[in-house]
Amino acid sequence: MNEGLIATSAAALKAMADNGTLKVPPVLDAPQGPLSRVRGQDVLVACSNDYLGLAADPRVIAATVDGLQRYGAGTASVRFICGTFTPHLELEADLADLVGAEAALTFVSCWDANAAAITTLADANTVVLSDALNHASIIDAVRGSRAGRKVVYPHVDLTVLDEALSGLGEWNRRIVVTDGVFSMEGDVAPLPDLIELCRRHNAILLVDDSHGIGVMGAEGRGTPSAQGVLGDIDVLTGTLGKALGGAAGGYVAAPAEVVELLSQVARPSLFSNALPVPTACGAREAVRILRAEPQRVARLQQLASDLRGGLREAGLSPLPGDTAIVPIIVGETARAGQMSRELREQHRVLVTGFGHPVVPEGTARLRLQANAAMSEANVAQLISALEAVDATASTGSVRR
Numbered sequence: 001m002n003e004g005l006i007a008t009s010a011a012a013l014k015a016m017a018d019n020g021t022l023k024v025p026p027v028l029d030a031p032q033g034p035l036s037r038v039r040g041q042d043v044l045v046a047c048s049n050d051y052l053g054l055a056a057d058p059r060v061i062a063a064t065v066d067g068l069q070r071y072g073a074g075t076a077s078v079r080f081i082c083g084t085f086t087p088h089l090e091l092e093a094d095l096a097d098l099v100g101a102e103a104a105l106t107f108v109s110c111w112d113a114n115a116a117a118i119t120t121l122a123d124a125n126t127v128v129l130s131d132a133l134n135h136a137s138i139i140d141a142v143r144g145s146r147a148g149r150k151v152v153y154p155h156v157d158l159t160v161l162d163e164a165l166s167g168l169g170e171w172n173r174r175i176v177v178t179d180g181v182f183s184m185e186g187d188v189a190p191l192p193d194l195i196e197l198c199r200r201h202n203a204i205l206l207v208d209d210s211h212g213i214g215v216m217g218a219e220g221r222g223t224p225s226a227q228g229v230l231g232d233i234d235v236l237t238g239t240l241g242k243a244l245g246g247a248a249g250g251y252v253a254a255p256a257e258v259v260e261l262l263s264q265v266a267r268p269s270l271f272s273n274a275l276p277v278p279t280a281c282g283a284r285e286a287v288r289i290l291r292a293e294p295q296r297v298a299r300l301q302q303l304a305s306d307l308r309g310g311l312r313e314a315g316l317s318p319l320p321g322d323t324a325i326v327p328i329i330v331g332e333t334a335r336a337g338q339m340s341r342e343l344r345e346q347h348r349v350l351v352t353g354f355g356h357p358v359v360p361e362g363t364a365r366l367r368l369q370a371n372a373a374m375s376e377a378n379v380a381q382l383i384s385a386l387e388a389v390d391a392t393a394s395t396g397s398v399r400r
């Protein structure tokens with residue numbers, strides 16, 4: 001063994017332990033859902049992406065098991081060799097229809113979907129302009145692309161973006177990339193304005209709607225639908241690992257020619273196995289349930305709104321918004337960690353604390369996420385647990 005490797009790894013871990021950033025994941029031994037179990041202890045989960053409560057839905061499980069029995073466990077191939085199965089095509093047609101696109105292509109994750117879309121579409125003659133608070137998968141995809149110029153614009157600052165685009169006359173291609181719903185703030189990109197800006201500057205708009213799909217809009221068709229621009233985004237990406245069953249997988253939805261190009265040349269498509277077929281079958285069932293039961297989306301939106309309102313009534317200050325992500329800024333990283341631990345140990349409530357370097361120093365937060373399968377009593381329990389830990393936290397209250 002390389003002793004230097006072991007020593008530097010140990011030192012990095014010790015530094016994280018010393019500065020309070022070492023993550024200790026809770027280990028679940030029951031299905032994901034508002035009520036789960038961590039090492040034998042019942043917990044209320046308020047930090048999962050299972051927005052519609054479909055991760056443990058018996059119909060999603062049955063569809064996954066059926067896919068397993070019909071098609072086996074693995075694809076054992078990339079798509080173009082012999083890894084494309086009928087359920088992939090069916091799921092892709094359903095996803096395209098859901099988000100109002102001509103076609104869609106699936107990947108094993110949205111991380112890969114973003115990498116595929118951005119690295120394929122951005123060449124040396126391309127400028128990519130990316131929101132400062134975009135997800136890490138976008139940041140890494142832009143970094144890994146051959147784009148000739150990479151610009152990060154301040155979060156949802158369309159004035160700066162407009163100025164940046166105005167000064168780009170000589171560039172062949174311009175791509176503006178944004179999250180639909182921002183994962184750490186729970187706010188949304190102003191898509192109609194971005195579309196107008198992109199059209200004026202002949203730029204391509206790429207939106208990652210991982211936290212919007214299944215959540216935003218009356219039918220859960222995502223942030224574009226919520227903002228009245230369904231079908232108007234050039235390239236949409238999203239995950240199957242959150243509202244759409246919570247298993248895994250991602251997609252790019254776009255005009256048919258763009259999707260075909262990605263399937264021909266995108267490296268995650270050419271050099272990585274296809275989405276497992278049972279997972280595709282489970283996700284397809286989740287999409288079917290979403291379309292058949294829009295009341296789940298209404299319930300999710302109502303619970304998120306109740307949660308925000310209840311927290312405000314309790315004197316706590318969630319960030320404003322209308323998504324299912326409800327962050328409470330608590331300041332220092334150590335404080336977020338302490339509150340998260342107390343919630344878990346004293347109140348059996350699972351809420352993750354996010355600190356530096358995930359979010360800027362001094363803006364550490366607890367990120368609550370609503371789930372359509374929560375009861376009103378679960379929301380009340382969550383609010384009173386937060387009230388209690390805020391009152392007892394040794395580093396001072398976050399009340400207004």
Ligand SMILES: Cc1ncc(COP(=O)(O)O)c(C=O)c1O
Nearest residue numbers: 109110111135183210239241249
């Ligand atoms: C905005 C956004 N994009 C992409 C991803 C990655 O999705 P996946 O887990 O499917 O790779 C996430 C997951 O956290 C996300 O929040």
